[in-house]
Amino acid sequence: MKTVIIFDHPYTARASENIPHHRSFLAALLKRVTSTLIERGVQVDLIDLHADHFNPTMTAQDLSHWRQGIPCNSQVADYQQRIAAADQVIFMFPVWWELMPAMTKGFIDKVYAKNILYTAKNMKTKLNQPKIEVITTMTTPNWLYRIFFGSPLKKALFRGMFLKTRLIHFKWHNIAGLDQKxxxxxxxxxxxFSI
Incomplete structure (x- = not known):
């Protein structure tokens, strides 16, 4: 079994230790998830977007490639191959302004590309139905996020991407109200924590 983890935090995966001004609860969660998966005999492939210096901006040339079903660049092509080979894909990111950070959004825009990982004609994934897990952290309390804001992340990812392209096996783990804990x-x- 192969799991690809897409990790998005400016401090990178190295921020799992309790070092002031360079620590991340999300990175500590990543460490926990990774060790749990490895203990189960799962092969873990980490895509650390900030450590990889991934550029989330869609340039005119990138868009031209995207429309033709051509990877934007060699890094994107590598990410696409790794995801295509995965039995499980885990997205990990903090929720900022009620949505995913730009790095995650750019990753989705550039990597989950039409006629490469899904077909444009019928909006059907080309992936072999991997299990999708989304792990997020946020300072907003859970009830406020759901009732007042209407869970915009759920609408964007689960309805707007996963269900739209028929990725049907997904689960969202959200650690809300983190700054009050x-x-x-x-x-x-x-x-x-377990997945």
């Missing part, structure tokens, strides 16, 4: 609560979340 104590160190002890965060540690409990880390210790009990």
């Amino acid at each position: 104590s160190s002890r609560q965060k540690e409990r979340i880390l210790q009990s």
Whole structure:
């Protein structure tokens, strides 16, 4: 079994340690998820977008390639091959302004490309129905995100991408209200978190 993890945090995956001004709870979650998967005998392939210096901007040339079903560049082609070979794909990112950061959005725009990973004619994925997991962190309380904001991430990713292209096996793990949680609560979340 092969799992590809797409990790998006400016501090990179190295921010899992408790170093002031360079720590990330999301990176600590990544460390937990990775070790759990490896213990189960799963092959883990990490795409660390910031460490890879991925450019999320869609240029005119990128769009021209995208429309022709050609990878934007060699990095994007590599990402596409890795995802196509995956049994499971995990997206990990913080929620900023109620949606995914630009790096994740650009990754989706450039990598999940028509006539490469899905067919444009019938909007059907070319992937072999991998299990999709989305792991997010946010400071907004869960009830406020769902009721007041209307879960925009769920609409964008699950309805606008996954269901639209018939990726039907997905689950969202959201750690909400993170800034109101104590160190002890965060540690409990880390210790009990599983996918």
